[in-house]
Amino acid sequence: MQEGQTQNTTISDDEVAQYLHRYPHFFEQHASLLAEMFLPSPHGRGAISLAERQQLAQRDKIRVLEVKLASLIAFAKENDVTSEKVHRLSLNLLKNTGFENLQTLIAQSLQQDFAVTQSAMRIWTNPIDNTLLKNVAFTPVNSTFSDWVIALAAPYCGAKPELADDLLSDSLQSFAFIPLYKEADNKHAFGVLLLGAEDPQRFKENMGLMYLERIGDLVSASLAAYI
Numbered sequence: 730m731q732e733g734q735t736q737n738t739t740i741s742d743d744e745v746a747q748y749l750h751r752y753p754h755f756f757e758q759h760a761s762l763l764a765e766m767f768l769p770s771p772h773g774r775g776a777i778s779l780a781e782r783q784q785l786a787q788r789d790k791i792r793v794l795e796v797k798l799a800s801l802i803a804f805a806k807e808n809d810v811t812s813e814k815v816h817r818l819s820l821n822l823l824k825n826t827g828f829e830n831l832q833t834l835i836a837q838s839l840q841q842d843f844a845v846t847q848s849a850m851r852i853w854t855n856p857i858d859n860t861l862l863k864n865v866a867f868t869p870v871n872s873t874f875s876d877w878v879i880a881l882a883a884p885y886c887g888a889k890p891e892l893a894d895d896l897l898s899d900s901l902q903s904f905a906f907i908p909l910y911k912e913a914d915n916k917h918a919f920g921v922l923l924l925g926a927e928d929p930q931r932f933k934e935n936m937g938l939m940y941l942e943r944i945g946d947l948v949s950a951s952l953a954a955y956i
Contacts (some may be wrong), residue, residue, distance in 0.1 A: 853869070
């Protein structure tokens with residue numbers, strides 16, 4: 730260094746942060762600094778020591794984790810309740826003694842256990858017993874609607890599509906359309922289970938579909954003896 734020049738000893742924030750990262754035991758070797766250094770309080774009440782600031786930061790993190798944990802626990806409990814309802818539905822379906830009884834059982838279960846205001850089935854595959862053709866479930870549907878259902882890769886939830894015509898009441902606020910398949914790996918629907926609710930949040934877009942898919946599988950399996 731030439732005479733008359735001064736050395737720039739200013740240290741940037743990044744350099745300080747990098748130094749502390751490289752030497753994590755710095756504050757163990759200089760423990761007194763924790764009590765001597767004061768920082769603005771994050772809650773606007775003057776200055777607090779670095780140690781107090783760390784404690785507050787940890788408490789905030791713990792609060793966030795507690796909220797997340799509570800949310801996960803609530804979600805798990807809700808899933809347990811729904812799983813029990815789906816299990817009860819599956820047991821009841823095993824007891825069905827005829828197509829009309831099956832229809833009644835499905836409608837009652839959906840209304841009582843799954844907050845469904847109105848439900849219906851439409852099947853466009855001919856039944857084994859032609860007398861069932863008189864049943865409302867085999868009422869012909871618009872080909873545009875059946876093609877739309879067949880094209881679904883998963884149950885549809887949300888507003889009622891216009892092509893659903895009058896299959897469910899327009900006064901309902903949210904809808905689900907569950908394709909019915911003869912086999913899980915054969916994704917060509919032979920019919921559809923239609924659900925409608927007065928609650929606009931009951932069947933909303935982007936909701937989880939796992940239980941709707943399971944209900945669809947159970948209903949499809951229960952119909953196998955009739956089509």
